[in-house]
Every structure is written in C-alpha cells, then in structure tokens.
Amino acid sequence: MLPYLLLGVAISAEILGTSLLKATDGFTRPWPTLLVATCYVGSFWALSRTVQFIPVGVTYAIWSGVGTAAIAAIGAVFLGEPLSLIKVAGLGLVIAGVVTLNLSGGH
Template identity: 65%
Template structure:
C-alpha cells in the first residue's frame, strides 16, 4: 500500500524523499502483516491437529493446547488485518489452513486421500491465488 499523505518526519511537504520513506514504511508494515498471517495459519493448524487428541475436550492438556492455539491464531489474525484486506487474509487463512490440515491428516493421522478430496483442496488453493492476483488488495 502506498500512502501519499505526509508522514510525521516529512511535515506537510510532499517531496520525493517523503514518498520513498512512506513506501518503505508501508512495505515493512505489509511484510509484518503477512508474517502475522503466517503465524495465525500455523497456530490454527496446530490447534486443529490437536483436536482429535482432546477426546471431545475431556483431556486437559490437549484441550488447553487447542484453546491456546486458537486464541493465538485470532490474536495474530487481528494484527494481520491491520494491513491485509480482511477478505484476502481470511481466504488465505482458511484455504492454506485447510490444505495443511488435509495433508497432516493424510500423513500423520492416517486419514484417506481421494481424488475428490485432492481436487477440492486444489480448488480452494486456486481460489486463494485468484483472490490475490485478481486485485483484492
């Protein structure tokens, strides 16, 4: 996001130097926002992966892990949407999280993979890509 207004260091003037400073600040903020989004996805995937171990929330430590992971996911997501549009952030969070959970389920939890399931995950990922490339920013 490029901000054309003045930043505190520039006062009211709109020189080339001020604009470059603004772009750099905005670029850093966007990069940090995507780091927060990646963290949100990662801890949500960890929490979801622990769900089976909770045995219907009857086991203390796995349940605590799930709740902490989900709480952290929302904290990180809230930080992310300060810079990333909500629609894009949510699409990436849900799409990449879904793909990761399907992979973890197949590899570590012994869940079967079918052509239909793989196709569905591929379509979800394609939707995330289209949102990001289609100007949803």
C-alpha cells in the same frame, strides 16, 4: 512484510490447534484442551492484527485455504485419513481460489 508474518503465525497456530483436536478426546483431557485453546486464541489474535493491513476477505481466504489444505495433508499423512482424487481436486480448487484472490489486486 509484517502482515504476512502475522498471517503465517495465525495459520501455523490454527493448524497446530486443529491437529491436536483429536488428542483432547472431546475436551476431556485438560492439557491438550488447554493447548488447543491457546493455539486458537493465538491464531485469532494474529488474524485480528493481520486484517489491519490486508483486506479481511483476502486475509480470511488465505488463512482458511492454507489451513484447510494443510490439515487435509496432515490428516492423510499422520492420521491415516483417506485422500481421494475428489478431495485432491477440491483442495486444488481451494488453492486456486486463494491464488486468484491474491492476483486480483485485493490488497
């Protein structure tokens, strides 16, 4: 249970940091920049702890796949970014890949 809790923290911190990147205005605004950096450091700390329990390939696939899907959704819903059928299909493939890795017994 602990490894997946750590992975959830890593994913959440990465999603928050990435969501706030635009607010840094090219890293010219100090407070948003500090918050983004803190989120990324926290994400990598939790990710480094997770790989002590779950193989790095599976961990990274879950972390990057869930993060990618979540950021695409956040971009579409909150940032007004276009979400085409091709993007939705690509995200579906990412999710299918993560599920396949988990079902393969890699952990």
